Amino acid sequence: xxxxxxxxxxxxxxxxxxxxxxxxxxxxxxxxxxxxxxxxxxxxxxxxxxxxxxxxxxxxxxxxxxxxxxxxxxxxxxxxxxxxxxxxxxxxxxxxxxxxxxxxxxxxxxxxxxxxxxxxxxxxxxxxxxxxxxxx
Amino acid sequence: xxxxxxxxxxxxxxxxxxxxxxxxxxxxxxxxxxxxxxxxxxxxxxxxxxxxxxxxxxxxxxxxxxxxxxxxxxxxxxxxxxxxxxxxxxxxxxxxxxxxxxxxxxxxxxxxxxxxxxxxxxxxxxxxxxxxxxxxxxxxxxxxx
Numbered sequence: 609x610x611x612x613x614x615x616x617x618x619x620x621x622x623x624x625x626x627x628x629x630x631x632x633x634x635x636x637x638x639x640x641x642x643x644x645x646x647x648x649x650x651x652x653x654x655x656x657x658x659x660x661x662x663x664x665x666x667x668x669x670x671x672x673x674x675x676x677x678x679x680x681x682x683x684x685x686x687x688x689x690x691x692x693x694x695x696x697x698x699x700x701x702x703x704x705x706x707x708x709x710x711x712x713x714x715x716x717x718x719x720x721x722x723x724x725x726x727x728x729x730x731x732x733x734x735x736x737x738x739x740x741x742x743x744x
Numbered sequence: 745x746x747x748x749x750x751x752x753x754x755x756x757x758x759x760x761x762x763x764x765x766x767x768x769x770x771x772x773x774x775x776x777x778x779x780x781x782x783x784x785x786x787x788x789x790x791x792x793x794x795x796x797x798x799x800x801x802x803x804x805x806x807x808x809x810x811x812x813x814x815x816x817x818x819x820x821x822x823x824x825x826x827x828x829x830x831x832x833x834x835x836x837x838x839x840x841x842x843x844x845x846x847x848x849x850x851x852x853x854x855x856x857x858x859x860x861x862x863x864x865x866x867x868x869x870x871x872x873x874x875x876x877x878x879x880x881x882x883x884x885x886x887x888x889x
Contacts, residue, residue: 627809
């Protein structure tokens with residue numbers, strides 16, 4: 609029960625953060641990536657702020673046995689820098705650069721009822737299904 | 745080479761937003777034990793029964809967040825994207841396939857992973873940043889941006 613409540617609450621807070629940061633506007637992401645034009649470095653402050661805030665907590669929680677409302681912490685076990693990681697991240701980077709939309713802001717932008725962002729979400733979900741079906 | 749766009753550069757709201765995102769990541773981790781990587785949450789909702797309802801609630805929260813923000817502060821949020829339907833479909837497919845193969849996106853690798861000093865995530869983030877910057881550069885040459 610609490611697990612579900614905190615999942616919802618975390619999602620809400622995450623969404624508010626993205627909105628205040630301006631990250632729900634694809635044009636702002638493109639302006640960040642456009643380093644040879646009118647560069648807008650705001651995204652560095654968003655990621656930097658989030659990382660500097662989060663890192664000490666991950667460090668302090670490393671020896672904690674279990675989270676408050678679940679039986680165990682679930683962390684990735686794979687530590688290999690492999691072709692899959694680099695190939696997948698490259699494809700993601702190309703898609704991200706083409707539009708300025710990544711999964712979080714895309715979902716949050718449902719709130720603005722923009723048909724193009726809904727189309728993006730359907731395409732992205734089709735992409736998930738494609739990878740799952742072909743076991744990529 | 746770097747010409748800063750001071751009109752649209754918003755360091756303070758960016759930093760505040762970043763700290764709020766960080767709060768959400770920490771809250772989700774201490775309460776559920778999981779990392780708030782959005783592409784992972786989305787694709788595992790499709791793929792796995794485990795945590796499905798919690799994942800759906802997180803996704804609903806992602807939409808409710810901006811909605812409550814807009815309604816309570818009566819603010820209009822700017823959303824401007826390229827209007828080409830084929831590009832949106834291709835871009836969406838690439839983001840879906842790429843984040844699934846590369847096991848993460850801006851939130852999972854870029855924020856959660858780097859905060860945990862994961863070498864994998866640092867490599868992933870550098871890779872998608874470089875590819876995205878090159879893509880924007882090519883799109884400018886092609887006259888799309």
